[in-house]
Amino acid sequence: MIISKHLLGLEGVQREEISLILKTAQSFKEVLTRPIPKVPTLRGKTIVNLFFEASTRTRISFELAEKRLSADSINFTTSGSSVAKGETLKDTVRNIEAMKIDIVVIRHQASGAAHFLAQCLDAGVINAGDGQHEHPTQGLLDMMTLQEKFGRLQGLKVAIVGDITHSRVARSNIHGLMTMGAAVAICGPATLLPRDIPAAFGGDLIVFKKVDEAIRWADAVNVLRLQLERQKSGLLPSLREYAMHFGVTRRRLEAAKKDVVIMHPGPINRGVELESDLADSEFSVILDQVTNGVAVRMAVLYLKSGGEQEVVNGNGL
Amino acid sequence: MYTSDYKIKAVLMDDKSLNRTLSRLAHQIVESNRGAENLVFVGILTRGVQIAERLIEKIEPIEGRRLPLGMLDITFYRDDMLRKLKKPRVQATNIPFDIDGKVVMLVDDVLYTGRTIRAALDALMDFGRPARIQLAVLIDRGHRELPIEADFIGQEVKTTAGEEVRVKLKNVDGEDGVYLVEALSETKIQASQ
Numbered sequence: 001m002i003i004s005k006h007l008l009g010l011e012g013v014q015r016e017e018i019s020l021i022l023k024t025a026q027s028f029k030e031v032l033t034r035p036i037p038k039v040p041t042l043r044g045k046t047i048v049n050l051f052f053e054a055s056t057r058t059r060i061s062f063e064l065a066e067k068r069l070s071a072d073s074i075n076f077t078t079s080g081s082s083v084a085k086g087e088t089l090k091d092t093v094r095n096i097e098a099m100k101i102d103i104v105v106i107r108h109q110a111s112g113a114a115h116f117l118a119q120c121l122d123a124g125v126i127n128a129g130d131g132q133h134e135h136p137t138q139g140l141l142d143m144m145t146l147q148e149k150f151g152r153l154q155g156l157k158v159a160i161v162g163d164i165t166h167s168r169v170a171r172s173n174i175h176g177l178m179t180m181g182a183a184v185a186i187c188g189p190a191t192l193l194p195r196d197i198p199a200a201f202g203g204d205l206i207v208f209k210k211v212d213e214a215i216r217w218a219d220a221v222n223v224l225r226l227q228l229e230r231q232k233s234g235l236l237p238s239l240r241e242y243a244m245h246f247g248v249t250r251r252r253l254e255a256a257k258k259d260v261v262i263m264h265p266g267p268i269n270r271g272v273e274l275e276s277d278l279a280d281s282e283f284s285v286i287l288d289q290v291t292n293g294v295a296v297r298m299a300v301l302y303l304k305s306g307g308e309q310e311v312v313n314g315n316g317l
Numbered sequence: 318m319y320t321s322d323y324k325i326k327a328v329l330m331d332d333k334s335l336n337r338t339l340s341r342l343a344h345q346i347v348e349s350n351r352g353a354e355n356l357v358f359v360g361i362l363t364r365g366v367q368i369a370e371r372l373i374e375k376i377e378p379i380e381g382r383r384l385p386l387g388m389l390d391i392t393f394y395r396d397d398m399l400r401k402l403k404k405p406r407v408q409a410t411n412i413p414f415d416i417d418g419k420v421v422m423l424v425d426d427v428l429y430t431g432r433t434i435r436a437a438l439d440a441l442m443d444f445g446r447p448a449r450i451q452l453a454v455l456i457d458r459g460h461r462e463l464p465i466e467a468d469f470i471g472q473e474v475k476t477t478a479g480e481e482v483r484v485k486l487k488n489v490d491g492e493d494g495v496y497l498v499e500a501l502s503e504t505k506i507q508a509s510q
Contacts, residue, residue, distance in 0.1 A: 003404075020406070027390065027407040036443040039393035302393075302407075309404045 005124040005308045007300055008114045009134035010176040018180060020311060022144050024299035025292065032068065032295060042071035045102045045305055050076045050093065051128070052083070052108040057266055057290065058128050058138075062105050065297035071102075071305075089113065090120055097121055102305060106130070111168075124304045132166045138265055139172030141296040143180060145289050146220055149261050154181040159214040161248060162224030162273055163192040163235075169265045170224060171197070174205065187214035188224075188246060191235040211246045212255060220261040223248050226273045239272050249275040253283065261285050322501035323481065329456070329474060332493035338471040339368070342453060343375035345469055350420060353380040355448065357416060359387040361425040361437055362408045367486045368455055369424035387412030389423075394436035410440075417445040426484040428454040431465035456495060458482050 003017055010018070031039055047066050051059050059075070066073040076096070083092060093104065103124045106114050111131030118125040129135040147153055158177055164170045164186045174197060177184045185206035186193060198205045208214040215221060230236050253260065262274070262283045270276035279286060303311070330338060347353055358373055360366030366388045373384050390408040423437055434452060441450060453469035458476040474482060474497065483496045 024407050027393075027409055030410055031393065034443055035445055038443070040439070041393040041395075303404065306404070311406055312403045313406050 001311050002308060003303060003311060005304050005306075006114075006118045007126045007136050007304055008118055009127060010136045010139045010172045010179070011134065013136075013176070013179065015179050015181075018140070018143070018176060021140055021296070021299050021303060022147060024303060025140070025144050025295040028068075028298040028302070029292065029295040031298075032291075038068050038070060040070045041302055042066070042069040042305055045069075045071045046100065047071045047073045047103045047105060047301065048076060048096055048101050049073060049128075050096070050104055050106045050108075052078050052089075052106070052113075053129070055107050055129070057293070058107065058135075061290070061293040062126075062128060062137075062297050065294050065301055068294070069298055069301060071301070089116070093117055093121060097123055103301065124307070126300060126304060129168055131168065132171075133168050134172045134175075135168040135265075136172050136176075137293070137297050137300060138169050139176040140300070141289055141293040142169075142173055142222060142263060142265070143176055144292045144296055145263065145285050146182075146261070148288070148292070149285060150219065153177065156182045157185070157217055157219045158182050158222060159185045159187055159208065159218035159220070160222045160224065161187045161211055161214055161246060163226055163230055164188050164197070164224070165192050165194045166227065166230070167224050169222075173222060174201075178204065185214055185217060187211055189236065189242070192230065211248065212252055215248070215252050215256045215260070218260060219257060220263060221248060221256075222263040222265075223274045225265060225267060226269055228269070239269075243272050247271075247273055247275060248278060250278055250281070253278070263289060265289070323483075323498040324501060325496050325498050326480065327497040328494065329472060329482070329497055330493075330495040335455075335493045335495060338455065339371050340375055342455075342469050342471055343372050343379070346372065346422060346451075346453060347376055347379055349468075353382070353384055355418070355420045356422060357385045357387065357414060357419045358422045358424060359389050359412060359416075359437075359441065361423070361433060362388055362390045362410075363489060364426040364484055364486055365389075365424045367488050368426055368453075368484075369422070370488075371486075372422075372424065372453070385414045387414065387416075389437055389440055391433055391436040391440055394439045396432060396436065412444055415445060416441065416447045418448050421447045421450045422453055423450055424453045426455050426486075427482045428452070428457045428465075428467050428470075429460055429482075431461045431463035434465050435463050455484055456482050 101123050105126045105128050107128040108130050111133035113130045114125055114127035127136055160170050174184050185208055187208040198207055236242050264286050268279055358369040360369035377383050388411045390410045392405050392407045451468040454467045455471040457470045457473045481498050481500050483498050485492050485494045487493050
């Protein structure tokens, strides 16, 4: 199997490659439990984390993954940088690449930023979230967490609840999970449900108008963060109303399957999309998601380093 | 890396002689360590684990207990990551015991350049501080590139660089035997250097 040197999104990534990433991530998860949780695998590789948008968890997770792999990593944030002086994305990155970089990890507010970089750079590009498009490593870590909990993805029923239209997490999850043979449903206020995604899957993607229906149906509920600015833009009457109609609560979970799993990509608006108590309950795998995030990112960086390569069995040195 | 195109030049061991060799190695290991008190086994995936398991089975009736077995994948410690090689699939490392203060018997099928063993030694050091690490291999085919030697050797074989020693084991390959083969495609030679 040949794998690309970029990870721009999960749309179009083959099932075999997703399986390989998830399996490799399991091996890295074991590395993280060792007395010395670090391997020399990417010694001599240089990785730049380009974050044009605020991020805590994703940036720390990538940074930790890079350090655990012994890569040299550099962080670039927009505040106080040349971007503040008006430099374009292309110029910024080409200048950085001139310093001999192997991989660029990019988070950007514009959808398509990672694709754009992949076209103008020789280095591998890993998308750490681009606008409302995709957040592939989040999709992968969600799938890894589900696979650990249920032992399979095939046939698993996953409901994604919240602002689907503006969510890159939702898009990556939908593409990845559908490729892996899971059943996926989306649920949210009509103003925040996209028309294009269900159409793209030709009716395979289920749409629930009521969160209770989604909860009753699902093996796992992935609750999205409600971005507070949606209220200002008139797509929501109020946060309280959202919480009342779409908030995932313990009371609503009474109708769910007994071993239902609650996921959230963070950061949580406690009491809005997710009842505070539920986030810390036995149903929650939110912290497993965070742990798996480091392992998944190590797997992606390992598999994507060194350019486009064939993956083979055996270890003949 | 095993290629599919090859020609068998010699049978180095058949199932009977392989079994005899493993029995001898098991006795040597126990004798030289004056028992198996502090001994644990770590096999290098894939075939090192199978050989370690067979040695443990043979030591069990001698010492009256089954010694612990760990599995080690050395992929993350390879020294050729910066070269344009094919990317190996990673297998699961599993060392379910503490190696601090233990005598670790590291086991592999074929000892060649010594680079795999170097990687395995580095990996083991990340798990703790063993009292001692010893190396047991079924075949030593020479051509070392690093100052590494085995403590227990099934058979030494003189080989050329174009040749390859292929170990087949029941649990993985469906048969027991060791063959000296010649790779017919060039990919093999590049991959093993």
